[in-house]
Amino acid sequence: MTQTSTVPHQWIADLLFKGLGELFQTASVIFFAPIFLGWVNLCRSCLQSRRPAGILQPYRDLLKLLRKEVVLATGASPLFRITPYIVFGSMGLAAALVPAVTTDLPFGPAADAIALVGIFSLARIFMALSAMDIGTPFGDMGARREMMIAFLAEPATMMVLFTASLISRSTSLSTIAETLGGRHFTLYPSLVFATTSFFLIILAENSRLPIDNPSTHLELTMIHEAMLLEYSGRHLALMEWGSSIKLLLYFSILISFFLPWGISHESSFGGLLSGFAFLVLKLFILGTLLAILESTLAKLRLFRAPEFLAAAYLLAVIAFLSHFILEV
C-alpha cells in the first residue's frame, strides 16, 4: 500500500482491477446462480429415475417469466410491487460481499458477517410483508411459517459466524475467508461443528427438504412457495432468481469459511480464473450432496422444524464452546 501513494497511476490501475474483480465475482454469482439450481434439480431427477429437464431449465423458466405480463391482485399496494426489486437487490448486494471467487473485494469492508445476515433478513421481511399485503390466506400462512423458521435459524447463523470470527479475529467476511484459507491444514473441531450446523441452516433458510419442499404443489404445506403464489411475470422471475442467488450465496459462505482452499486472495486474472474454477468444482460436489440428501429425506412435520433448528443451534453452540476449550 505504501507504493500506491508514490505512483498514482499504479494505484488507480490497481483499484480498477480490483473493481473488475469485484464485478466479475458479483456478476458470476448472479448469472450463474440458476445453473447451480439447475444442477441440483438435474441430480434430483436422475436420483429419482426421472428424465432431467437439463441444467439450463431455470434460465428457460426465468426467460419465460420475464416475457410474461405481470398480473397484480386487486388491492396490491406499492409494497407488493417493489418487493421483488428489493429482494433481488438485496441478493445482488450480498453477492458483492460474500467472497465466493476472490477475497479481494473492495466492497468487502462495507459490511461484515452480521450485516450480511441483516441483508438477508431485509429481503425476508419484505417478502413476508408483501405476502400478507395481498390478504390471501396462503400468503399469510407462508409468511408466518417463514418468520417462524427465520427466527429460529438466525441465532444459529449468528453463532456459526461468531465461531468463524473468533478464529480469524474479525467479522469481515473477506478476512475470515483469507485467514481460514491461508492457514495450514489443521482440523479445527469448532469448524467441524460449525460446518454441520451451517449445513442444517442452509436447508432451512433456503426452503429445502426436510423443512420445506421446493417442488410441492400442495398449497397447504408450502412455506416459501406460499409467499410467492400471487406473484407473476417479471416479479416472479426476480423472486425466483433471488432465491437461487440466495442458495448459491449460502453455499459460497459455507465454502469460503469451511472449505476455503482455492479462493483467490488477489485480483489477478489467473487468480480470478482459478478461484472461479475451484468454486464451480466445490459447488458441483455440494450440489450433488444436496440432491442426494433431498432425495432420501421426507419432509418434517411442521412442528418438528423447531427441533431441527434447535439441533443446528446446539451444534453452533458446541462449535463456539469447543473453540475456547480446545483451540485457544
Add this chain to the structure above:
Amino acid sequence: MDESRSPCSPFLEVIETDREGYLHLAMEMSETGGRLVSVWGFFSESLSLLFSSYFRGERLFTGRLSLSGKISDLPSITPFFPVASRMERSIRDLWGISFSGAQDHRRWLDHGLWERVPLTQKAQPETFGEGDYPFVRVEGMGVHEIPVGPVHAGMIEPGHFRFQVVGEKVLRMEERLGYSHRGIDGLSRNIPWNRGIKLAGRVSGDTTVGHALAYSLSIESAIGMEVPKRARFLRGLLLERERIANHLGDLGALANDAGLSFGLSQFLILKEDLLRQNKSVFGHRLLMDLISPGGVRKDPGPLPIAEMSGEASRILQEVEILEMIFEQHGGLQDRFFGTGTLPPETAQKMGLCGVVGRASGQPFDLRRLWKEPPFDETGFTQALETGGDVRARVAVRFFEVKESLRLVQEILLKLPSGDVFLEPPSGESGKEGIGLVEGWRGEILCWSRLEGGDIVAASHFHDPSWILWPALEMTIPGNLVADFPLINKSFNPSYSGHDL
C-alpha cells in the same frame, strides 16, 4: 309385493315399505348394527320411489318406498344415520322435493345457479338467494378461516375446503363439493344399456371398472340372467387390476405428499408398467368399456396369461422391496404415524367401508363376505388394521396391493374356458336390479330400472366417496393444516364419483 323385483343374489333383499316402514327400517338398522350404504330416489309422473340401502351381517337390505300421487315431502333418515344428510340434500337439489325431519337445509349439489330443478324442469320450489354457502363457523380468540379451492395449485379435481384454524391447528373443516357435477342421474334416464355402460364407465375415471361392473350387475339382476363363468373370472381380474393400479398410484402419492418424491417415481414406474400391459392385453390403459351387461367385451385369449402372471409376480417383488423401504424410513413413518386418526368407534358410527374402513377396524370386504366368483375358488385374505391413522391406511393399501397381485396370478391360473359374453335378453318394463361391487375405494352400488327392450329407465350410481368425504371431515380436527393434504390423500375420495 312384486316378486319379479327381487334380485337373484341371495345376499340382496329388497323390502317394500310404506312411510312408517321406511323409517322403521332405518331405526331397526341403526339399532341392530347395520350401516348405511346409500340413499337415492327416482321420481316420474306416475311413480315416486325412494330407496335406502343398509348393510347388516353379510346382506344388503334395501328399503323401497313407493309413493303415489303428488308428493310434498319425503321422510328423512338422518335422525338415525346422520351420514345420509348429503345424499338427501342431493335428492332435494336434483328433484326439488324436500325431506321432512332433516336438520341441514343448505343446498349441496346446487350452487345457487340452477334456475329450474334439473331433473323435473319445474321451477325451484323455494328461492335461495345467491351468496356464500353458510359454513359452520367457529368463534373465539385467534380463530380464523382458511378457504382452499375449488381451484388448487396442483392438478386435482375441484373441491372447496373451509378450515377453521387457530395457528396451525385445525378446529373444524367443512367441505363444499359439487363442482364436477355433470348430471349423471339425468343422463342415465331412458337410454339403452349399451350407452348406459359407457356412462357408468365415466362416473369416476379411476373407478371405471368398478362402476361399469356395478351397472352391469344391476342390469343383469333386473333381467335375471347369468353371465358365463369365464366372464365372471375376467371381471374379477379387471377389478383387481384396477385396484392394483390405483393402490400403486396412491402409495406413491402418499410418499410424495410427505416429501419423499423417490417413492412417487418408483410407484409410478410400476403403475405405468401395469397400465401399459392393460393397453396391450385389453386395449385400454384404464380398462374402460370392457365390462358390459352380459359379460366382458374382450377375451384376452390364452397367450397373454403367462405374460400377465409374470408381470404380477415381478411387481409383487418390487412392492415388497418398496414396502421395506417405507417401513424403515424414519422420516416417512414419523409423518404417517398418528396423523389423521379416525378411531374405530367413529368409523363404526359412520358405517365406513373400503380401504379407510378396514384401516379403522371395520372388517367389511365383499370379496370375503360374499365370495362371488372368482373369489369362491381363490383364497382371499382381507386386510385389517385398527390404528385408523395414515400409517394404517398405507399398511392396508400395501397389504391389498400384494393380495391383489397374488389374486391376479391365481385367477389367471384358474381361468375357466368358454364364452365371455352372452347377449342379454330383452328386459321387462318396471323390473329393477341392484349391483354391489367391492371397488378399490370401497363398496360401489348401482341401481337400475328397466323400461323394456334394452332401454334403462333410470340408474343411480353410488360411490363410497359419499361416506368418505364426511369421514374426512371427522378426521381432520386436531391435526395441523399442513398435514391435511397427506390425510386427504390417504382417504383419496373421488370428487366426480360424488358430484355425479
